[in-house]
Amino acid sequence: MDIFKEYKDILDHAFSAMENAYAPYSNYHVGACVKTKDGKYHIGANVENASYGLSNCAERSALFATYSQGYRKEDIESMALVTGENTLGTPCGACRQVMVELLNGDTPVVIANRQNKAMVTNITELLPFSFTDDNLK
Template sequence: MTNYFEKLKLLSTKAYAPYSNFHVSAICLLADGTEVKGVNIENAAYSVTICAERTCLAQVYTLGYQKKDIIKFFLYTDSNQQGSPCGTCRQFLWELLGHDVPIEIYNQKGDSYVTTMQDLLPYGFTKEDLE
């Protein structure tokens, strides 16, 4: 059985976070067993910083996979607190991740909880809202 906590913790060391020193990692598990990874990438112009959730999911789609291929999403924050995706990532995930896909979130102590997009963003904005 894969120890995602250890994988995520190791992956988080690859985050580029010289400003916040807040290291975050994400792993997207796909139905074919592929694991797609992402970390947060900061920038001196803070607003162009990108979170681990978005670097991970962007890569999933870049590799040719889609929402239907994703069976689980893992997230790790280098924090004592229980982390959760920021508002921008919630909207990003709402569009690109199945709303009932389990999202398992770890902190640096190994504490975790499982949630879904349905719980994180119950009234997410969709393309239907554009009609």
């Protein structure tokens, strides 16, 4: 499967979102996009802060934007995450915890870069043995 062909639409939106990254401190630009089953795209970019801990990653930006419009995990078709770096920018630990809450376990998560590297995974693979609402029952 050619991931860049198969997921061209969502990857195009994610790369476009990457251009909006506000990353004056790390200079690490990330774009994300959530595609909902109604055919809409919800983008996010990383937004940093001089108080570093207040920075927000692209994945969370895109997922929070999606949920803020009333969508929920069952409405989400796929998610994409891209960087301009040589390595694939897999999600940080904080984002994985948010993704396990806000995505279905088998929703495709496409991770790609500008150097034609790509992989398709899902949050179950990215965060096995996760802490979820099941732990609170």
